[in-house]
Amino acid sequence: MKRLLYLLLLIPSFSVLAAVQLAPPIKVGLIETGRPPYFWPKDSQKESSGFYIDLLEAISKQAGIRFEYRYLPQARLRRLMVENDLDLEPGIDPIWRQEPIEVINSVYSIPFFLSDEVIMSHKPMSQTINKLSDLKKGKLCRILGFNYDENTQHESVTVLSEEKIIAMLLRKRCDYGVIPLDIASHLSHKSKVALYRSEPLSIYKLSMRLNKEKAHLLPEIDKAIETLIDTGIVDKLLSKYGMKEI
Numbered sequence: 001m002k003r004l005l006y007l008l009l010l011i012p013s014f015s016v017l018a019a020v021q022l023a024p025p026i027k028v029g030l031i032e033t034g035r036p037p038y039f040w041p042k043d044s045q046k047e048s049s050g051f052y053i054d055l056l057e058a059i060s061k062q063a064g065i066r067f068e069y070r071y072l073p074q075a076r077l078r079r080l081m082v083e084n085d086l087d088l089e090p091g092i093d094p095i096w097r098q099e100p101i102e103v104i105n106s107v108y109s110i111p112f113f114l115s116d117e118v119i120m121s122h123k124p125m126s127q128t129i130n131k132l133s134d135l136k137k138g139k140l141c142r143i144l145g146f147n148y149d150e151n152t153q154h155e156s157v158t159v160l161s162e163e164k165i166i167a168m169l170l171r172k173r174c175d176y177g178v179i180p181l182d183i184a185s186h187l188s189h190k191s192k193v194a195l196y197r198s199e200p201l202s203i204y205k206l207s208m209r210l211n212k213e214k215a216h217l218l219p220e221i222d223k224a225i226e227t228l229i230d231t232g233i234v235d236k237l238l239s240k241y242g243m244k245e246i
Contacts, residue, residue, distance in 0.1 A: 023065075023066070025066040025067055025068040026065055026066065026068070026087045026214065026217070027068055027070055027085070027088070028056065028068065028069050028070065028086070028087070028088045028089070028090065029070055029072055029077040029080065029081060029086040029088070029089050030042075030052075030069055030070065030072070030077075030090075031071070031072070031073070031077065031161075032071040032072055032073060033160045033161035033163070033164075034163070035050075035161070035162060035183060036050060036163075036183070036187070037050055037051055037182060037183070037186045037242065038050050038052045038090075038091055038182075038183070039051070039053050041071070042071035048069065051237055051238065051240075052090040052091055054237050055090070055112065055228070055234065055237055056090065058224075058228055058233055059221060059224040059225065059228070062223070062224035062227055062228065063217075063220040063221060063223070063224040065217060065220065065221070067088070070086065073144075074144060074146065075144065075145040077089065078102070078145065081102070081209070081211060082099075082101045082102055082105045084105075084213055086211065087211050087214050088208055088209065088210050088211070088214070089208075090206075090209075091113070091115075091206045091207075091208075092108070092206060092207060092208075092209040093204035093205055093206055093207070094106070094108055094207070095204070104212070105211060105212050106209050106210065106211070107210050107215045108207040108208065108209055108210070109207045109208040109210070109218060110207065110222045111206060111207050112206065112208075112225050112228075112229065112234060113205075113206040113234075113238075113243075114204070114205060115180050115181070115182065115203065115204045115205075115206050116181040116182075116200040116202075117178060117179070117180055117181070117200060117201050117202045117203075117204065118178070118179065118180075118181050118184060118197045118198050118199070119132065119135070119177070119197065119198040119201065120165070120169055120177045120178075120184050120195050120196070120197050121135075121176050121177075121195065121196045121197070121198075122169045122170065122172050122195060122196070123175070123196060125197075125198055129198045129199070130198075130199065130201060131201060132154065132176070132178070132201075133153065135175075135176060137153050137154060137155075138154055138155070138174075138176055139155045139156075139157050139173070139174045139175050139176070140154035140156055140157065140174065140175070140176045140178075141158075141159050141164070141165040141168050141169070141177040142156050142157070142177075142178070143159060143160065143161065143162065143165070144160055154175075154176065157173070157174050162177075162179050162180075162183045162184070162187060163187055165177035166188065166195070169195055170195070181200065182241075182243045184197060185242065186241075186242065208221060
């Protein structure tokens with residue numbers, strides 16, 4: 001009788017474990033051109049590596065949630081999120097997703113990272129620069145699908161990635177580009193050519209953006225992020241990729 005009772009008590013545990021293992025993976029959208037050191041492009045030698053992916057894998061171990069990664073153009077990624085064909089977009093400040101349908105469709109984890117955004121240029125800039133309109137008129141490289149301040153006198157040149165912005169600045173085909181400091185530092189070091197940067201224009205609080213249909217996962221994801229911050233795992237990942245602490 002005691003043995004039967006023990007087996008009956010185990011059944012719920014096995015059921016929960018089986019449910020976690022059998023649940024379909026969460027579909028994570030990543031920009032196909034990559035955003036190193038956050039993540040590298042599809043089909044590159046470093047595919048499936050980077051700060052965001054390492055963080056999601058750590059969350060997976062903590063929360064028992066499986067993730068799969070899909071590399072897409074930025075505009076299509078945003079569209080598939082609102083069409084419920086993607087479940088998660090990492091490293092997003094809610095202020096970047098203010099289209100009405102995106103506001104309705106999205107829920108966000110607690111922040112896991114603070115991101116400084118700076119202006120990069122091939123020529124020196126005044127330290128008093130704090131917005132694009134403070135700069136002399138020139139060509140501004142901007143990424144397709146990203147939101148920018150439209151109240152600027154600069155001629156826009158659309159590119160597909162921050163790496164392309166750096167390349168355009170080095171060739172002096174653009175005068176300015178707005179880039180997260182961590183990406184700018186990584187790419188400038190990689191190119192081994194000095195570029196100039198402004199003081200931070202903005203500091204963004206980056207979170208995991210979830211499709212509202214996956215809102216039930218938010219408590220476990222928040223708990224995992226909190227644990228990873230408290231135990232120093234997030235700091236170790238930031239150091240691994242040469243990024244600053246939260």
